[in-house]
Amino acid sequence: MKQQVYSITAADLAARGKADIPEELQSSKHLIYSSPATLAFDSPGAQGFGVKRAGLAIPGSVMLLVAPGCCGRNTMMLDQIGGYGDRFFYLLQDDTDIVTGRHLNRISQTVKEVVDSLEERPTAVMICITCVDALLGTDMERVCRKASEYAGVPVLPCYMYALTREGRVPPMTSVRKTVYALLEKRGRKKQAVNLLGEFAPYDDRCELYEILKNLGIKTIREISRCRDFEEYLSMAEANFNIVLNPESRLAAEDFKSRLGIPSLEMTRVYQIDKIQKQYELLGSALGVTIDEAAYYREALEAVQEFSGRWPNTVFAVGEWMNGDPFELSLTLLRYGHSVAEIYGTVTNLNFIYIKKIAALSPGTRIYTNLSPTMLNYNCGESQADISIGQDATYYHPDSANVPWNAENKPFGYAGLRDLFRELSKAMQA
Helix, strand or coil: CCCCCCCCEHHHHHHHCCCHHCCCCCCCCCCCCCHHHHHHHHCCCCCCCCCCHHHCCCCEEEEEEEEEHHHCCCHHHHHHCCCCCCCEEEEECCCHHHHHCCCHHHHHHHHHHHHCCCCCCCCEEEEEHHHHHHHHHHCCHHHHHHHHHHHCCCEEECCCCHHHCCCCHHHHHHHHHHHCCCCCCCCCCCEEEEECCCCCEEECCCCHHHHHHCCCCCCCCCCHCCCCCCHHHHHHHEEEEEEEEEHHHHHHHHHHHHHHCCCEECCCCHHHHHHHHHHHHHHEEEHHHHCCHHHHHHHHHHHHHHHHHHCEEEECCCCCCCCCHHHHHHHHHCCCCCCEEECCCCCCCCCHHHHHHHHCCCEEEECCCHHHHHHHHHHHHCCCCCCHHHHHHHHHCCCCCCCCCCCCEEEHHHHHHHHHHHHHHHHHH
């Protein structure tokens, strides 16, 4: 007998409160099916930016993966992405290594062998370790210091610990701090700023670049756009950082404590009034007035054009896309549309959106991609005119779809504008 697919209405979830989120919606409480990841083979070594690929954000770096064969095997998928195939090296653990930790004695020698084998000396060696060393309690900071002294190059740890995903410092938060660890204090330049957020650039069409230039900012640096190691090191010259992803907060704190560089934070949202408010706050923090009226109008026109042609569209919103599925669902509801289903991971951070969704659309059903019961999801049970996200199109194969998961990230008014332009194209197809 098939197990009933788990879901809950927005009204019921809001009534329970964030202190009583059902265990089915919490990844730490049960077996993880993880349908978006499974569908795309979205492991840390495959599509997207997991710890392994993210750890190579430092220009000229290479990575030594210290792991059992099963964990190392999927890294070969990165060979299909340009520039990564020759940057990975492997120290595989056998059963005795896993039980005794004897592989730790080989790391320094292996790092030196990697460095000596390369025609061009790497700027750093990133050591990526898995849950094996988490369970062994390995002190990787010490291991990396020893390897660095022996091999004569900087060696940094990258923690691919699924066990810490629910902890205070999840893997993607940790690696965002690690990739800036080689920066050393320099004189700060008033006309320079760093964008901290993703491991791929933000979309070139994002108005934030133009707004900063109009404010006299001459140099805008992102680690993903650094062409060489020297340009990477020059990120230490920034007058301030703009944090565009909450997972970069720890990195921003490190910038402040080590390098004396302060930061301010902006968040990717799709509610146009919230975007406008963020630019007001940015201007206030910098002591200037930001003229963003033209960007506002352009984004609003895209929303109005779609809503005028397809009023009260029924959406299904997934989480495998560039946005928070709950914030985006709230946005669609506020723009006069309907949201039948949301597939997403519920956290304390996005619970504020669930309460507002419940007020506007109490019957919206919330599913979790983490639940094995999603194997029994009936694609014909609920209707949607269009879905957003790669996972959502799996559940609604006969509906129009906008994947909205390009590697270069959308942000601000441009993100809102481009999303609704893509929605219009999908509805016309």
